[in-house]
Amino acid sequence: MKAIVLRELGSVDNLKLEEVPDPQPGPGEVVVRLHAAALNHRDVFIVQKLYPNIKLPAILGSDGAGVVSAVGEGVSAELLGQEVVVNPSLEWGDDERTQGPKYRILGMPEEGTFAEFIKVPAENVNPKPAHLSFAEAAALPLAGLTAYRAVVTRAQVKTGETVLVTGIGGGVATFALQIAKALGARVFVTSGSDEKLARAQSLGADGGVNYKTADWGKQLVALTGGGPDVVIDSAGGDALETSARILKQAGRIVFYGATTGLAKNLDLYRLFFKQATLMGSTMGSPREFAALLDLYAKEQIHPVVDQVFPLAEAAAAHRHMEEAGQCGKIVLQIA
Numbered sequence: 001m002k003a004i005v006l007r008e009l010g011s012v013d014n015l016k017l018e019e020v021p022d023p024q025p026g027p028g029e030v031v032v033r034l035h036a037a038a039l040n041h042r043d044v045f046i047v048q049k050l051y052p053n054i055k056l057p058a059i060l061g062s063d064g065a066g067v068v069s070a071v072g073e074g075v076s077a078e079l080l081g082q083e084v085v086v087n088p089s090l091e092w093g094d095d096e097r098t099q100g101p102k103y104r105i106l107g108m109p110e111e112g113t114f115a116e117f118i119k120v121p122a123e124n125v126n127p128k129p130a131h132l133s134f135a136e137a138a139a140l141p142l143a144g145l146t147a148y149r150a151v152v153t154r155a156q157v158k159t160g161e162t163v164l165v166t167g168i169g170g171g172v173a174t175f176a177l178q179i180a181k182a183l184g185a186r187v188f189v190t191s192g193s194d195e196k197l198a199r200a201q202s203l204g205a206d207g208g209v210n211y212k213t214a215d216w217g218k219q220l221v222a223l224t225g226g227g228p229d230v231v232i233d234s235a236g237g238d239a240l241e242t243s244a245r246i247l248k249q250a251g252r253i254v255f256y257g258a259t260t261g262l263a264k265n266l267d268l269y270r271l272f273f274k275q276a277t278l279m280g281s282t283m284g285s286p287r288e289f290a291a292l293l294d295l296y297a298k299e300q301i302h303p304v305v306d307q308v309f310p311l312a313e314a315a316a317a318h319r320h321m322e323e324a325g326q327c328g329k330i331v332l333q334i335a
């Protein structure tokens with residue numbers, strides 16, 4: 001099969017299309033012929049050597065959708081030919097509250113989805129929601145699951161609450177916006193780009209401010225009428241510090257990344273006085289993945305796809321993410 005192979009770190013130009021052996025399903029596994037895959041910031045961090053335990057050569061990619069083309073011993077042949085979405089959370093474990101010791105994310109160390117075929121445990125494929133194209137379905141898994149856990153399981157956003165999603169151009173952030181809107185919240189966003197703020201409003205955001213302006217926190221307090229009940233953040237740094245400052249009494253902050261670094265000036269005095277809750281979050285369990293797919297099917301929501309690149313142009317797709325050029329998910333078309 002053809003796959004994008006990474007043999008050397010440091011530059012997205014090292015992501016090269018190569019011929020590699022087809023994966024064979026072992027007991028309990030399936031092989032999926034991929035129609036589309038999608039990028040996550042994790043893939044860029046790996047190329048930039050900013051990720052732990054990297055093993056080379058590697059086929060990156062955590063997100064994919066396609067058709068089951070082979071099944072291993074002990075797997076029902078009824079799966080053959082089914083259109084599926086791949087769940088990149090491998091071996092979450094038995095505890096809904098947290099991932100277990102064997103937990104891994106597809107696409108490092110296991111071979112990932114930037115390839116014509118992928119081998120995964122049979123329990124890691126779910127039926128593709130019928131209203132989604134393969135490109136949209138491939139956009140959903142890692143970022144959608146992260147947003148679902150952050151907004152639904154951790155923040156427990158309720159109808160009528162005010163939610164702030166920072167850095168709305170981000171893949172996870174666009175899902176957080178869609179999910180919080182589906183729950184009936186008022187959703188405000190930040191971005192470093194006025195075009196992305198306008199795009200977010202066309203996707204249902206109730207308003208937004210540019211985090212490159214000095215007083216963006218004050219602007220948000222005015223815009224929301226008193227600050228957010230809930231903040232969903234992955235930027236860290238100033239985004240988290242300012243969000244904590246403008247959070248309402250008894251507010252919740254869920255963070256699932258720290259793209260811009262540590263929040264060294266987080267005002268702890270203010271946080272305890274506000275009775276605030278600060279929660280870390282990651283991807284999620286198989287139950288949450290199924291619930292995410294159900295929500296998108298029930299509400300007929302379409303993931304926000306920024307741009308689709310052919311598999312062979314994976315390097316250009318990664319460069320687009322490195323430059324934060326996207327609003328939504330960057331997809332690779334395979335079949």
Ligand SMILES: NC(=O)c1ccc[n+]([C@@H]2O[C@H](COP(=O)([O-])OP(=O)(O)OC[C@H]3O[C@@H](n4cnc5c(N)ncnc54)[C@H](OP(=O)(O)O)[C@@H]3O)[C@@H](O)[C@H]2O)c1
Pocket residue numbers: 039040041042045142143146166167168169170171172173190191192193196211234235238239256257258259260281282283321324326328
């Ligand atoms: N814990 C987990 O399981 C998990 C899962 C998924 C992602 N993550 C982490 O979450 C982060 C985002 O991932 P992603 O795949 O969604 O990345 P992405 O699509 O590349 O999005 C990154 C976004 O961060 C925003 N940003 C940059 N500087 C900012 C600032 N100063 N204030 C606010 N926003 C800022 C930008 O938004 P604008 O373009 O709008 O300016 C950018 O589009 C990464 O750190 C990733 O590793 C963690």
